[in-house]
Amino acid sequence: MNETKKINHNLVGYNRALVFKQDLSTKDLYILDKLYRKLKKYMRTAAKIEDIDKLKEVDKRVRKLEYKLQEAWKFKRDKSHHKYWYRIPGCTCPIYDNDELLGIDMERISPNCPIHFEGN
Numbered sequence: 001m002n003e004t005k006k007i008n009h010n011l012v013g014y015n016r017a018l019v020f021k022q023d024l025s026t027k028d029l030y031i032l033d034k035l036y037r038k039l040k041k042y043m044r045t046a047a048k049i050e051d052i053d054k055l056k057e058v059d060k061r062v063r064k065l066e067y068k069l070q071e072a073w074k075f076k077r078d079k080s081h082h083k084y085w086y087r088i089p090g091c092t093c094p095i096y097d098n099d100e101l102l103g104i105d106m107e108r109i110s111p112n113c114p115i116h117f118e119g120n
């Protein structure tokens with residue numbers, strides 16, 4: 001890692017240690033900014049939607065975005081580390097349980113979640 005590399009970017013909101021560990025450039029950070037803005041937009045949109053099919057569409061977009069975020073952070077694509085799909089407004093899957101399962105190829109789906117439960 002180049003210790004003298006200058007990052008010409010406002011790092012507010014970012015884990016600085018991780019930014020340096022992953023050796024992210026200013027350009028990488030601007031890509032991340034863009035992706036996080038998109039994520040916020042999806043979340044805001046979901047909060048206003050009541051139609052379940054439309055919510056499921058937002059869910060698909062969020063999951064694709066999670067992969068893009070991993071790439072931008074220079075992590076390998078890994079579904080088990082996704083943590084935004086169960087934070088979509090309208091989702092009733094347990095946040096704490098799913099946080100605990102990060103890194104493990106398991107998801108805790110609530111049977112009353114209108115977005116993620118595929119039963120019936």
Ligand SMILES: [Zn+2]
Nearest residue numbers: 091093113116
């Ligand atoms: Zn859910």
